[in-house]
Amino acid sequence: MYYQLINFGDEEFYAYPNKSLYWKRLNTLIVSDLHIGKSISYAKNKQFLPPYDTKEILNELFVSLDEIKPSNLIIVGDLLHDIFSTLSLKDQDHKNISQYMENTDFIWIKGNHDKNIQIEGFKNFTNYEIDKFLFTHIPIETPLFQICGHYHPKVKIVHRGKTIFKTSFVHNEKIFILPSFGILTGGLDINSKEISDVLGKKNLNIYPVGQDKVYKL
Amino acid sequence: MNINKSNPLLLHPLNKWMKKKKWSWFPHQIETFHHVRTGSDVVVFAPTGAGKTLTGFINPIDDLIKLKKFKGLHTLYISPLKSLANDIVRNLEKPIKELDLNISFQVRTGDTTPYKKQKQKQKPPNILITTPESLALLNSYENAKEFFHNLKYIIIDEIHTFLDNKRADLLSLNIERLQTFSPNLQRIGLSATLKNKQDAKKWLCRKKPKIVSYENSVLPKIKILETKERIPWSGHMATYSINEIYKEIMKSKLTIIFVNTRAQAEYMFKNLWLINKKKLKIAVHHGSLEKNLRLKVENNLSKGLVDCVVATSSLELGLDYGDVEKIIQVGAPKGINRLLQRVGRSNHNLNTPSKAILVPTNRFEFIEAKAAIEEIKKNNLDQIDLKEGSFDVVAQHIFATACAGQFDINDLYKEIIKAYPYKKLKLNDFKQLINLIQDGGYVLKNYDQFKRIFQLRENKNIYKLVNRRETRKYRMNVGTIIENPMLKLKLGTKTLGNIEEVFIQNLSQGDSFIFAGQVLEFQSMKNNLVQVKRSKSLISKIPSYSGGRMPLSTNLANSVRALLAKSNMRDLYPDQITEWLKRQKNISKIPKKDEYLVEQFPRKKNFYTVIYTFAGWHANQTLGFLLLRGFKEFNYKPLGFVANDYAIVLWSLKEVKEIKKILNIRLLDKHLDNYLEETSIVKRLFRDNAIISCLIERRLPGMEKTGKQVLFSSDLIYTVLKKNEPDHILLKSSYEDAKKNMIDYNRLREILKKIDKKIILKKLTSISPLAVPIILEINRENLSKKETDEYILEDLENEILKEANVLSIN
Structure with a gap:
């Protein structure tokens, strides 16, 4: 799989076009904001999104796990969209997950969407520290390098009179934000106030995700 | 029936009023009265000024007077525009008030206050004037049946605007619902003159269908602007003619200048002001302007307080502006019906001809304008093709039905297939x-x-709404008109209008x-508000117009081909056009009426193929995409194409040797599905389908989604x-829509079916005079969204890399 090499906190990370991030030295795969079961949660308001998101997200995740065989999988928050989401996890899904858990340590950091939800067999954390890195859903005050999610960053690109928006990996010197690994999840402009408040506006490294490639701006 | 001998209308309650006004009944009014009285559904075709509105009301008023103090709703009048509905009320008011008739009438549109709507529901007027959307809403209420069960007539005004679109589908379904509520309901359609009158009849009428037609014998006087300037090869802004247009405005009391796009309107308006030495009062009118600004212009127009209004189709239908003396149409007419509709805006008097001047913005448009004038002389109108009903509208209708109460799906199905668009x-x-x-x-x-x-x-055929909350969602999403994502434009605290988000x-x-005739400077965008300030600069971008390119009608296209083939050019065109065509004749060929000219020539290292189809932009655009695939298959290494209404040009690295093997009906069968898959056409239509079918909501109670979120x-x-x-x-529905509308599938099929035997191939050493206009249009990118996105990213990254390398070398 094609990847884009990203240096962050003196470590090398691989950004994949499926919106996952790989930390080779520690054989750790990182994903964020899967929002599993978003379609179900919308259906309760009679907004019927196609119910295939859970299946697709899990398949994509399993493909990565098969290929990379990581020792750890860190989910930096919002694995589930809300309490209804668990309805979309079928028995077979649970079985598959527990099979992968045999070889990979699943580290589920709680996000604002799933902080009160439990799934059997999953270990929960509010945040998780490895070396000088802190994995957390929303960045906090800390001297550590932070890898987080929550914002679903996308970048606005104006080039030769055309404007496009692309889901992106983005980081400054201290904070790294992953794009959403979900299917029916929207995005937030990197220039929006919410993201600027966290990353600032200058010296951002932005990596838009293309069809089969992660670009570097 | 012998109309002359016995005129039953002489006994009509309105006859006294007609006499007082010194008016006499039109033959079509007498005929309509007779047919409706004897139980027929009728479509009436008559030109503006021939008492069309009154024609619709003759039978209802007669009935209501005879019935004496009829309680409840008796007649429903459907108008395509809110503004027209208000106008109808004013027209109806005059005779009813002056004769002191005991008939109540009211208007109900999106602008009616909730209080008034509530009162209407409790105590309906005898005559209700409304729009298709408001009718759909009325039908979604639980008491709809009681409200409509005594309805005697439904009158559809301007029915020609309702025949070929989703709004027509929605209306047809709701008419059938009314018929179910009130089986005795009779239908009356009022239409401008149409070529295929039978189709309108089929669409509307069920009971003893009848057509009543009144043709205008006074033809409009239309000419092309005589110019001393050079008419450009290509372009759409008519800059060359601005001084001559200005002179024409000065000559008449009140002029409407019609243009085809909002961008043209703004540009024309701005340019007229730059040369407005006489301080003429010139205004601009288009659909994106804030309602109040538009109403102000309309008001000034009807009072004769302006000298000239530059307008788009927003002024095409509707109110009578009696004092308009002249129409100037800038740009291609695109269709005979459209041109006639526009020309008819001047001189609302049956016996004096309308006056109009056409201003072609380029040379092909000159030929098109000339052809349009010829067709109008022959009274050869465009055909409006009925279309099969769209699925998404049925879905919306099902939701509406559920809002009105539990329903049996078999009954609903039987009712729906009575509507003409849904027969199949x-x-x-x-x-x-x-x-x-x-x-x-x-x-x-x-x-x-x-x-x-x-x-x-207990009964699997009966369906019911889960909870009443859903009715609110339906009511906020009713209708079939989907605007492009629009943002509100704010100058200070004043709203100027809406502008495309794109x-x-x-x-x-x-x-x-430029917007609303002012040069504005973009400041910021927040939520769906765009803040601007007045700019001192005169240089400006112009709002893009994505409100749909008007297609060149097949009828007019054929006429253009016929005209082009005529050899007496000197009699037809000014010298500059004649010269252009003569040179074409010498260097290449001018195609005969049924021939398809294909020119091929090398140019700047590439190989060019130009095909003159005269098929309209939509069909040509599709053909271009298909040919790209065909060329690729034959390994000609195609690079791109550009299409306009008249032709397509493709350029490739290699010489295209066997064009006849590619340009035929097999091209369509082989590549169309693929093409639809890969471009964003179906995706764009899916959005409309998802909204119309209420799968996703454009508006939720209490909050409005911005366009982008929906998209x-x-x-x-x-x-x-x-x-x-x-x-x-x-997906099926979107795909069908794509075939029907966007890609002009049937038109393309007709052309490709017969094209192989009619190709005239000309191998040239360089570009031909006829090809110059389309070659000048080459500047667009023709990649699908997905490809473009990747291309932009790739390109941008390379540029940055290059920059980085340069820096490190230095």
Whole structure:
């Protein structure tokens, strides 16, 4: 799989076009904001999104796990969209997950969407520290390098009179934000106030995700 | 019946009023009265000024007077525009008030206050004047049946605007609902003159169908602007003619200048002001302007307080502006009906001809303008093709039906297939649409606990709304007109109007553009508000117009071909056009009426193929995409193409040797599906389908989604569905829509079916005079969205890399 090499906190990370991030030295795969079961949660308001998101997200995740065989999988928050989401996890899904858990340590950091939800067999954390890195859903005050999610960053690109928006990996010197690994999840402009408040506006490294490639701006 | 001998209208309650006004009945009014009285559904064709509105009301007023103090709703009048509805009320008011008739009448549109609407429901007037959307809403109320059960007449005004679109589908379904409520209901359609009158009759009439037609014998006087300037090869702004247009405005008391796009309107308006030495009062009018600004212009127009209004189709239909003396049409007429409609805006008097001047903006348009004038002389109108009804409108109708109360699906199906557009609706498709409203209609039954409508346990054919809250959602999403994502434009605290989000996205702070005739500077965008300030600069971008390119009608296209083939050029055209065509004749060829000229020549290292189809932009655009694929298959290494109304040009690295092997009907069969898959056409239509069918909401109670959010989620749904459920009814529906509208499928098929024997191939050494206009248009990119996105990213990255390398070398 094609990847884009990203240096962050003196470590090398691989950004994949499926919106996952790989930390080779520690054989750790990182994903964020899967929002599993978003379609179900919308259906309760009679907004019927196609119910295939859970299946697709899990398949994509399993493909990565098969290929990379990581020792750890860190989910930096919002694995589930809300309490209804668990309805979309079928028995077979649970079985598959527990099979992968045999070889990979699943580290589920709680996000604002799933902080009160439990799934059997999953270990929960509010945040998780490895070396000088802190994995957390929303960045906090800390001297550590932070890898987080929550914002679903996308970048606005104006080039030769055309404007496009692309889901992106983005980081400054201290904070790294992953794009959403979900299917029916929207995005937030990197220039929006919410993201600027966290990353600032200058010296951002932005990596838009293309069809089969992660670009570097 | 012998109309002359006995005129039953002489005994009509309105006859006294007519006499007082010194008016006499028109033959078509007498005829309509007779047919309706004897139980027929009727479509009346008559020109403006021939008492069309009154014609519709003759029978209802007669009935109401005879019935004496009739309580409840008796007649429903459907108008395509809110503004027209108000105008009708004013027209109806005069005779009813002056004769002191005991008939109540009211208007009900989106602008009617909730209080008034409530009162109307409790105590309906005898005559209600409304729009198709308001009718759909009325039908969705629980007491709809009681409200309408005594309805005697439904009058559809300007029925010609309702025949070929989704609004027509919605209206047809609601008319059938009314017929169910009130089986004695009679239908009266009022239309401008149409070529295929039978089709309008088929669409509307059920009981003893009748056509009543009154043709205008006074032809409009239309000429092309005589110019001393050079008419350009290409372009659409008519800059060359601005001084001559100004002179024409000065000559008349009141002029309307019609243009085809909003951008043209703004540009023309701005340019006229730059040369407005006489300080003429010139105004601009288009659909994106804030309602108050538009009303102000309309008001000034009807009072004769302006000298000239520059307008788009926004002024085409509607109110009578009696004092308009002259119409100037800038740009291609595109169709005979459209041109006649516009020309008819001047001199609303049956016996004096309308006056109009056509201003072609380029040379092909000159020929088109000339052809249009010829066709109008022959009274050869465009055909309006009826279309098969769209699925998404049925889905919306099912939702509306559920809002009105529980329903039997078999009864509903039987009712729907009575509507002309849905005669061929399959039961299976209908059931899928029921499922779509129930839970999205997905194969995976994940949403059992979250249904919108559900089957009764005791009778599986009866469906019922899950809870009444849903009715609010329906009511906020009713209708079939989907605007492009629009943002509100604010100058200080004043709202100027709406502007396409796509346009604003491309602006940076400080960029200027023209809107409502002013040069504005973009400042910021927040939520769906765009803040601007007045700019001092005169240089500006112009708002893009994505409101649809008007297609060149098949009728006019054929006429253009016939005209072009004529050899007496000197009699037909000014010298500059004649010279242009003569040179074409010498260097290449001018195609005969049924020939398809194909020119090929090398140019700047590439090889060019120009095909003159005269098929209209939509069909040519599609053909271009298909030919790209065909060329690729034959390894000619195609690089791109550009299409306009008249021709397509493709350029390739290699010489295209066997064009006849590619340009034929097989091209369509082989590549069309692929093409639809890969371009964003179906995706864009899916958004409309998802909104109309109420799968996603454009407005939720209490909050309005911005256009982009809707676009965003519908794109995601589209992608997920295509992957997992390619047979989903909404995908099918979008695909059908694409075939029907966007790509002009049938027109293209007709052309390709017969093209191979009629190709005239000319191998040239360089570009021909006829090809110059389209070669000048080459500047667009023709890649699909997906490809463009990748291309932009790739390109940008390379540029940055290059920059980086240069820096490190230095």
